[in-house]
Every structure is written in structure tokens, then in C-alpha cells.
Amino acid sequence: MRSPLLLGAALTLFAECWLFRGVTAQNFTDEQLVVVQNQLAAGASHSWEYGTRAEALLELTAPSYSVFYPSPLPPPQTIPPSVNLTAVLDIARTTVANRSASNGNITGPQPLIADAAAGDPCSIGVAVLLANWTGQGASDGLDYAGAARDQLEFIMSRVPQTSDGAISHRVAELQLWSDSVYMVPPFLAYYGVVTGNQTLLLEAYTQISLYRNYLRDKKSNLWKHVLFGSGQDLGHWATGNGWAAAGMLRVLATMQRSQWSNEMYNLQSDLAAWIGEIHGGMYSYLNTNGLFYNWVDQPDSFYDASSAALLASTVYRLSQLWNVHTHIPIAEQVRRALAANSSDTVDVKTYPPWPATPTASPSSGATSSPTSTSSATFTSSPSSSSETPSSTPASTSASPSSTPATNPMQNLLHFTSDGWLTPVVNPDSWGVEGAQSPEGQAFVLDLQAAWSDWVQAGAPGANSARVGAAASRVVMAVAGVVLGFGLLY
Ligand SMILES: *[C@@H]1O[C@H](CO)[C@@H](O)[C@H](O)[C@H]1NC(C)=O
Ligand SMILES: *[C@@H]1O[C@H](CO)[C@@H](O)[C@H](O)[C@H]1NC(C)=O
Ligand SMILES: *[C@@H]1O[C@H](CO)[C@@H](O)[C@H](O)[C@H]1NC(C)=O
Ligand SMILES: *[C@@H]1O[C@H](CO)[C@@H](O)[C@H](O)[C@H]1NC(C)=O
Ligand SMILES: *[C@@H]1O[C@H](CO)[C@@H](O)[C@H](O)[C@H]1NC(C)=O
Ligand SMILES: *[C@@H]1O[C@H](CO)[C@@H](O)[C@H](O)[C@H]1NC(C)=O
Ligand SMILES: *[C@@H]1O[C@H](CO)[C@@H](O)[C@H](O)[C@H]1NC(C)=O
Numbered sequence: 001m002r003s004p005l006l007l008g009a010a011l012t013l014f015a016e017c018w019l020f021r022g023v024t025a026q027n028f029t030d031e032q033l034v035v036v037q038n039q040l041a042a043g044a045s046h047s048w049e050y051g052t053r054a055e056a057l058l059e060l061t062a063p064s065y066s067v068f069y070p071s072p073l074p075p076p077q078t079i080p081p082s083v084n085l086t087a088v089l090d091i092a093r094t095t096v097a098n099r100s101a102s103n104g105n106i107t108g109p110q111p112l113i114a115d116a117a118a119g120d121p122c123s124i125g126v127a128v129l130l131a132n133w134t135g136q137g138a139s140d141g142l143d144y145a146g147a148a149r150d151q152l153e154f155i156m157s158r159v160p161q162t163s164d165g166a167i168s169h170r171v172a173e174l175q176l177w178s179d180s181v182y183m184v185p186p187f188l189a190y191y192g193v194v195t196g197n198q199t200l201l202l203e204a205y206t207q208i209s210l211y212r213n214y215l216r217d218k219k220s221n222l223w224k225h226v227l228f229g230s231g232q233d234l235g236h237w238a239t240g241n242g243w244a245a246a247g248m249l250r251v252l253a254t255m256q257r258s259q260w261s262n263e264m265y266n267l268q269s270d271l272a273a274w275i276g277e278i279h280g281g282m283y284s285y286l287n288t289n290g291l292f293y294n295w296v297d298q299p300d301s302f303y304d305a306s307s308a309a310l311l312a313s314t315v316y317r318l319s320q321l322w323n324v325h326t327h328i329p330i331a332e333q334v335r336r337a338l339a340a341n342s343s344d345t346v347d348v349k350t351y352p353p354w355p356a357t358p359t360a361s362p363s364s365g366a367t368s369s370p371t372s373t374s375s376a377t378f379t380s381s382p383s384s385s386s387e388t389p390s391s392t393p394a395s396t397s398a399s400p401s402s403t404p405a406t407n408p409m410q411n412l413l414h415f416t417s418d419g420w421l422t423p424v425v426n427p428d429s430w431g432v433e434g435a436q437s438p439e440g441q442a443f444v445l446d447l448q449a450a451w452s453d454w455v456q457a458g459a460p461g462a463n464s465a466r467v468g469a470a471a472s473r474v475v476m477a478v479a480g481v482v483l484g485f486g487l488l489y
Contacts, residue, residue, distance in 0.1 A: 027339065028339050028444070028448055029408060031408035032408045032409060032412075032415075032419075033060070033444075033445065033448060034408075035408060035409055035418075035419035036415075036419055036421075036441050036444050036445060037057075037060075037441070037445065038419070039418070039419045039420055039436070039438075039441050040053055040056070040438050040441035040442055040445070041053070041087075043436055043437075043438035043441065044438045045438070046115075046120070046427075046428075046438075047111075047112070047113045047115045047117065047120040047121040047123065047124060048117070048120035048121075048123050048179070048183060048439070049427070049438045049439060049442075050091050050095065050113075050123070050124050051091075051120070051121075051122070051123020051124040051125070051126075051127070051183065052123060052182075052438075052439050052442045053091065053438070053442050054088050054091045054092070054123075054124060054126065054127040055123070055126065055186075055250075055442070055446070056441075056442035056443075056445035056446050056449070057087050057088050057091075057445070058088055058126075058127075059445070059446060059449035059450070059453075060445045060446075060448060060449040061084065061087065062083050062084060062085050062088060063449065063453065064080075064083055065079075065083060065085060065088075065130065066449075067186075067190065067250055067253040067254045067257060068250075068253050068317060068320065068321070068449075068450075068453060069257075070257075071257070072257055072258075072259070073190075073193045073194075073254060073257040073258055074133055074193055074194050075130075075133075077133055077134055077135065078134070079134050085130070085134070088127050088130065089127070089130070089131050089134070089136055091124065091127050092124065092127040092128045092130065092131035092136070092144065093131065093136065093140060093142065095112050095113060095124050095127075095128065095147075096112070096128060096131070096142045096143070096144055096147045097140075097142060098113075099112065099113070099147060102114055108150065108153075109150050109153035109154040109157060109158050110150045110151070110154050111150075111151055111154050111155075112124045112125065112128060112147060112151050115171075116170060116171060116172065117169060117170060117171070117183075118154075118155060118159040118167070118168055118169055118170055118171045119155070119167070119168075119169040119170075119177065119179065119180035119183040119184045120169075120179075120183050121151065121183075122151060122155055122183050122184045122187040123182065123183040123186075123187070125148060125151055125152075125187035125190070125191070126186060126187055126190045128144050128147055128148045128151070129144070129148050129187075129190055129191060129194050131144040132144035132145045132148060132194075133194055148191065151187075152187075152188075152191055152200075155167060155184060155187075156203075158171075159171060160173065160174040161174070162174065162176070162210070162214070164210060165206065165207075165210060166207065166210035166211060166214060167180075167184065167207060169183075169226075170229065173228075173229040173230065174228050174229055175226060175227070175228050175229035175230075175232075176211060176214050176215060176226070176227045176228060177225065177226050177227075177240070178211070178215055178223045178224070178225055178226075178237065178240030178241065178243055178244045179225075179239075179240055179243045180211065180243075180247075181207075181208055181211055181243055181244040181247035181248060182243040182244070182246050182247035182250075183243075183247070184204075184207060184247075185204035185205075185207050185208050185247055185248075185250075185251045186204070186247055186250035186251055186254065188200045188201070188203050188204040188207065189201050189204035189250070189251045189254040189255065190254055192204070192254075192258070193254055193257075193258045193259075196259075198260050201251075201254070201255055201258060201260065201264065202264075202267075204251045204254075205251065205255075205264075205267045205270075205271070208247070208248055208251060208271065208274070209270070211244070212244075212274055214227055215227060215244070216277070217236070220236070220281050220297065221277040221278065221280055221281030222236035222241060222278070222281040222282065222296060222297065223236065223240060223241050223244050223278065224236065224240075225237035225240040225430070233430065233431075235295040235298065236281075236295055236296050236297055236298075237294065237295055237296075237430060238282070238292040238293065238294055238295065238296045238304050238307030238308075238311075238425075239294075239304065239306055239307040239310065239425060239430070239439075241278050241281070241282050241296070241307070241311065242282075242306075242307045242310035242311045242314065242443070243310070244278060245275045245278045245279070245310075245311060245314040246310055246313065246314050246317075246446070248271045248274055248275050249271075249275060249314050249317045249318065249321065251271060252268050252271040252272060252275070252321055252322070253317070253321055255267060255268050255271075256268055256321060268322075272318065272321070272322040272324060275314060275318050276318070276324060276326070278311075278314075279311070279314070279315060279318070279326065279327045280326075282296060282311055283311075283327055283330050285297055286308075286330065286334070286348065287303070288346075288347050288348055288349045289303065289337065289346055289347075289348070290308060290333060290334045290336075290337025290338065290346055290348045291303040291304060291305050291307075291308045291337075291423075292304055292307050292308055292311075294307075294425050294430070294431075294433075302423060302425075302433045303423050304423060304424055304425045304433075305338060305414050305421050305422060305423055305424055305440065306421060306424045306425060306427075306437050306439060306440030306443050307425075307443075308334050308337075308338065309334075309338055309421065309440065309443035309444050309446070309447045310443040310446060310447070311334075312330075312331040312334040312335055312338075312447050312450075312451075313443065313446040313447040313449070313450040313451075314450070315327045315328060315330070315331035315450075316328070316331060316447075316450035316451050316453070316454040317450050317453075317454075319454055319460055319461050320450075320453055320454050320457050320460070323460065325460055325461020325462075326461075328460075328461040328462060330348070331451075332462075333348035334348065335447060335451055336348075337413075337414070338414050338421075338444070338447070339412070339414075340412070340413040340414065341411045341412055341413060342411050342412065342413045343411070344413060346413065420435070420436045420437070420440075420441070421437060421440040421441060421443075421444055422435075424436075424437040424440045425437065427439050427440070
């Protein structure tokens with residue numbers, strides 16, 4: 001072991017393992033995802049939670065029936081045996097079957113579930129449209145098309161609007177919420193492709209465009225949360241920005257896979273740009289732990305993991321749909337941070353180099369600490385050195401090893417032991433931290449689905465991350481060799 005090169009290599013490997021241990025955190029396992037899904041199913045109790053759950057289940061468990069699937073819309077009317085839509089169709093069935101009870105036996109225009117929110121019940125609309133499209137009424141006798149039509153007419157004609165036509169998120173008063181972009185336009189767009197009505201696709205775009213005009217702050221590109229009416233929230237609510245980006249993506253995908261894709265190209269292009277605006281605004285405020293503050297630019301609010309999950313999902317989707325990969329390295333970091341276990345050190349700013357890091361100086365404690373620990377391996381590695389200095393460090397880092405088959409949520413940094421994402425904003429009271437967020441559970445599924453579709457598409461844009469990682473490896477290799485010389489001579 002007289003070679004400084006060997007020693008350098010050993011040191012480099014160790015330093016790499018040490019530096020990157022914060023990001024070796026795996027992929028969510030299937031067992032973990034099942035727990036997340038079960039808690040979502042158990043916890044969802046509001047209209048938007050049913051709708052958001054239906055969307056997450058589509059994307060993760062029946063992707064060929066999600067708008068992100070790369071084939072023309074609408075999907076096959078006959079559900080292939082390989083596709084299980086049961087859980088999604090159950091949401092539509094329960095909602096429509098209970099409609100007269102929840103709405104007091106009224107007829108004509110009405111929401112799918114009577115609710116103080118005008119926008120939220122529309123989120124269940126896509127599941128109801130799918131139930132109609134796949135002919136569920138023939139076996140269960142429910143009028144899905146009628147329920148969808150009533151919901152459409154209600155949102156278009158029975159709800160307050162701004163003078164230029166932005167539809168209120170609330171029934172009783174005119175109020176625009178960033179949340180609404182996820183609830184309403186994707187329903188309008190999907191209604192359009194299923195019924196062959198281009199006007200509705202255009203309406204989806206128009207609503208988004210109007211909402212952006214009202215809610216976006218031009219300086220930061222962050223969206224306000226609630227404008228007009230009683231109890232406004234002019235703050236930049238993290239989840240609200242996520243809702244807006246995610247809703248725009250679903251409309252973009254729906255347009256792109258529709259029969260009018262070519263003639264509506266410029267509208268898609270706008271949507272992609274507007275999603276990118278939000279990414280740029282939001283990620284300049286990401287914290288080193290991979291989370292946003294509840295109001296992103298207010299450090300005196302609390303950390304929220306649900307918005308981090310939702311927004312990261314939109315990064316993979318934008319990459320997949322529009323070949324914009326700018327924020328892929330950041331999304332990868334966030335994803336790893338959310339899947340980290342409690343012994344991982346998470347500092348999303350140490351790897352890989354980010355395209356832009358406007359906030360918080362890249363204070364790298366990373367450069368100083370590895371050297372202090374490296375002396376420890378320095379003593380152990382020489383013995384095994386000659387051929388494979390890799391064996392020792394490798395075994396410490398990657399461990400898909402056999403942890404006793406107990407609770408799959410054990411030791412996760414961002415989940416309680418019973419599988420709830422944490423920390424999260426209270427979904428029923430956006431100013432305070434909550435304990436259990438059904439929408440947060442759905443966002444974890446959205447993230448997994450978006451990431452896994454992106455991986456299947458060949459992980460476009462991952463190169464930018466790899467280039468950064470490769471560069472830092474070269475730096476470390478050189479440093480390792482220099483250090484090797486220093487220690488030997
Ligand atoms: C991620 O997890 C899924 C399911 O748990 C697994 O099938 C897949 O191979 C994993 N992918 C990677 C890159 O680890
Ligand atoms: C389809 O999904 C439902 C609910 O998720 C599940 O209960 C059922 O067993 C699944 N069916 C098949 C054939 O896998
Ligand atoms: C049906 O509607 C009633 C009345 O609004 C409500 O109390 C009940 O929880 C609903 N049931 C389901 C399964 O949604
Ligand atoms: C709706 O109709 C059902 C059956 O006709 C009846 O039992 C129920 O009381 C009605 N509900 C309301 C709110 O009118
Ligand atoms: C319901 O499905 C049928 C096809 O079975 C379709 O022609 C019709 O447009 C759909 N209606 C709605 C409101 O989606
Ligand atoms: C398309 O939808 C709009 C809005 O609901 C409606 O006014 C119009 O009649 C529809 N067009 C067709 C051809 O159904
Ligand atoms: C947590 O991660 C570390 C390193 O990434 C790994 O060594 C450890 O086995 C993991 N623990 C669990 C419980 O997964």
C-alpha cells in the first residue's frame with residue numbers, strides 16, 4: 001500500500017460515500033406506498049380530498065387512464081383486464097350515489113357534493129367522467145353523465161365571477177384561490193376531450209390565464225393564495241403554488257393528448273411557461289432540508305413537506321411533457337429528502353450543484369466535515385486495500401439489506417410510524433401546522449407516479465445532475481490523491 005494513488009482512491013471513495021450518504025435514500029418501497037395509500041383512503045373526507053385522491057390513484061395505480069399517459073385521449077372505453085380502476089370508480093360511484101342525500105334531492109345544475117367551495121367538488125369530476133366513459137352506469141344504474149353535466153353547468157353559471165370571467169372558488173362570494181386551478185380547469189379540459197367540445201378546453205386555459213393575472217406577484221412569480229372577499233390570504237402559500245402548477249400540468253397534458261393538440265400548441269406553450277415561472281419562484285426559496293416554509297417567503301412560518309412533494313411531482317411532469325429539465329436536479333434532491341430515513345443527513349444544497357441557488361449562501365459544512373471523519377477509514381481501509389478499496393465504503397452506504405419485515409414506515413425522517421407525511425400544514429386551516437394531511441398523502445403518490453413515469457421515459461435531464469456529480473467526483477479524486485501524498489510523505 002505504498003501508493004498514494006491507491007490511498008487517494010480509497011479516501012476519495014470514502015469521501016464520496018460520506019458526502020452522498022444524505023442522498024442515498026432509496027425510492028419509496030411498494031410496502032411504504034401501500035401504507036401511504038391506506039392512510040389517504042382513511043383520511044379523505046372532503047370533496048377536494050376525494051378528487052385529489054382519485055387523481056393520485058389514477059396516476060400511480062392506473063397510469064394508462066391518467067392524462068399523463070402518452071397516448072391520445074380519451075382512453076379506451078373498455079377497460080383492459082390489466083388495468084384496475086376499481087378504487088377510482090368507487091370514488092365516483094360513492095359520490096354520485098350519495099348526491100341526492102348530500103345535495104337535498106335537488107335537480108338541475110348542482111355540484112357533485114354540496115360544499116361551501118364552488119371549485120373543490122369539480123375535482124371529483126374526472127373520476128365521474130371516466131365512470132360514464134367506461135359505461136359504469138350500465139351495471140350500477142347511476143347517471144354519471146347527468147351528474148357531470150350538472151356539475152359543469154353549476155360551475156359555469158351558478159357561481160360568482162369577476163367582470164372578466166374568472167370563476168369564484170366559493171359559492172357565497174367572489175373569491176379566487178390558487179387551489180382552484182387544480183380543481184376546476186382539469187375537469188373542464190377533460191370534459192372537453194370526452195365530449196368532443198373544444199370550447200371547454202379553451203375555457204380551461206382561459207380560467208388559468210385569468211387566475212394567473214389575478215394571483216401572480218410579478219416580482220417573485222409566486223402566487224397569492226386567496227384574493228377578494230372575506231378572509232383573504234395574500235401570502236404565498238406553498239401548497240397553493242403547487243396546486244396551481246399541478247393543475248396547469250394536467251390541462252397541458254390533456255390538451256397535448258387531445259385531437260386539437262396542434263392548433264392549441266401556443267396555449268400549451270403558455271402553460272409550460274407559467275409552470276416554469278412557479279418553479280423558478282418557488283425553488284429559490286427551498287430550504288436545505290428539502291422543504292418549503294408554509295408561506296414560502298416567510299421563515300417565521302413552519303416547514304411543510306406536502307407542498308414539497310406536490311411541486312417536485314410537477315417538475316418531473318414538465319420534463320416529461322415539455323422537455324424542460326431545469327429543476328430536475330432539485331426535484332431529485334427533494335424526492336430523496338422526502339424518502340430519507342431518520343439516520344440520513346439531508347442537505348439538498350450539497351449535491352448536485354444546483355442550476356441556481358438564489359437564497360441562503362451555499363454554506364458548505366460539507367467540505368470540512370468529511371476530512372475529520374476520513375481519518376477513521378484511513379486506519380481501516382489499508383488492510384483490505386490492494387484490489388478492492390470499494391468494498392468497505394460501499395457496504396456502509398447502500399443497504400437495501402434485510403431489515404426485519406416489520407413496519408415499513410419505521411425510521412423514515414418525514415413520515416410518522418403509522419405512515420403520515422410530516423411536517424405538514426393542516427389542510428383544513430392553512431395557517432397552522434397539522435398532524436395528518438390527506439392531500440399530503442396524495443402528493444406523495446403523485447410524486448412517486450411522476451418520478452416513475454419520468455424514469456420510464458429515460459430520465460430526461462438527469463444528465464445535468466450527473467454532470468454536476470461527475471464534476472464533484474473529479475474534484476474529490478484530485479483532493480484524495482493530494483491528501484494521499486500528504487499523508488504518506
Ligand atoms: C423504485 O421502487 C420500485 C417499487 O418499489 C421498484 O420497482 C423500482 O425498481 C425502484 N427503482 C429504482 C431506480 O430503485
Ligand atoms: C383492484 O383494486 C381494488 C381496490 O384497490 C382491490 O380491492 C382489488 O383486489 C383489485 N383487483 C384486482 C383484480 O387486482
Ligand atoms: C352522503 O351525504 C350525507 C349528507 O350530506 C353525508 O352525511 C354522508 O357522509 C355522505 N356519505 C358518503 C358516503 O359520502
Ligand atoms: C330526499 O328524498 C328521499 C327519498 O325520496 C327522502 O327520504 C329524503 O328525506 C329527501 N331528503 C331531503 C333533504 O329532502
Ligand atoms: C358519456 O359517455 C358517452 C360514451 O359512452 C359519451 O358519448 C358522452 O359524451 C359522455 N358524456 C359525458 C358528459 O361525459
Ligand atoms: C361546449 O361546451 C359549452 C360550454 O358548456 C357549451 O356552451 C356548448 O354548447 C358546447 N358545445 C357543444 C357542441 O356541445
Ligand atoms: C438508513 O439509511 C442509512 C444510509 O442511507 C442506512 O445505512 C440505514 O440502513 C438505513 N436505515 C433504515 C432503517 O432503512
